[in-house]
């Protein structure tokens with residue numbers, strides 16, 4: 253009964269913006285950037301957001317940028333695509349999520365930090381930025397958005413099980429009949445995301461069961477953010493990285509320590525970059 257109610261709530265979520273999905277699909281098939289920019293320009297909301305960032309005091313440009321084609325010169329292609337994904341995702345996360353003991357804006361900060369961490373991870377592995385990984389990291393806890401009020405209602409029972417040694421995500425499933433990773437996977441599927449993003453969201457707490465290594469990367473990025481205390485809910489405070497998962501990607505404990513320091517620094521810079529005069533940044 254409760255599960256049916258939860259699933260009906262999923263249907264009430266506003267659909268993920270089509271333009272962001274289209275951009276993701278075009279990047280996936282390596283479409284020329286000019287074509288991608290044309291798709292973005294058709295959407296007034298995204299174009300306005302990109303121009304707002306480009307014309308913000310942070311860049312201190314002497315003249316006003318008035319088109320996406322111009323903006324790319326200053327921001328770079330990858331960064332511009334990142335803004336599209338970020339703008340599309342923000343509205344889902346901003347509220348407080350009391351079931352997970354998260355104040356307003358905290359889950360969004362966690363999402364952004366995780367996306368930044370996934371970029372760092374790619375760099376450490378000597379690979380280029382991957383927009384699908386960035387998006388999966390940003391959306392990995394989307395299930396919490398719907399599940400939070402149910403977790404709040406069952407919190408006493410969930411925490412009793414956690415104290416008895418059960419991982420939070422398993423306790424969620426036992427008490428509510430659903431966990432936030434499974435629900436997140438369902439949401440991503442409903443939004444027609446590519447398979448690797450669905451898989452990464454679904455298995456971000458259990459990456460050994462995943463079909464692709466995206467889940468392992470999101471898992472590592474997630475734990476790095478929680479270790480730094482960035483938007484870690486009551487469910488993630490004791491989460492650890494599985495050493496086999498780490499080894500599977502060819503990483504060591506030393507890599508993790510170094511990434512933690514880099515993440516703190518990069519996250520602070522990212523925050524200041526996106527905090528505009530109106531204070532509506534990350």
Ligand SMILES: [Fe+2]
Nearest residue numbers: 392393456457
């Ligand atoms: Fe999670």
Ligand SMILES: [Fe+2]
Nearest residue numbers: 392393474488
């Ligand atoms: Fe998380």
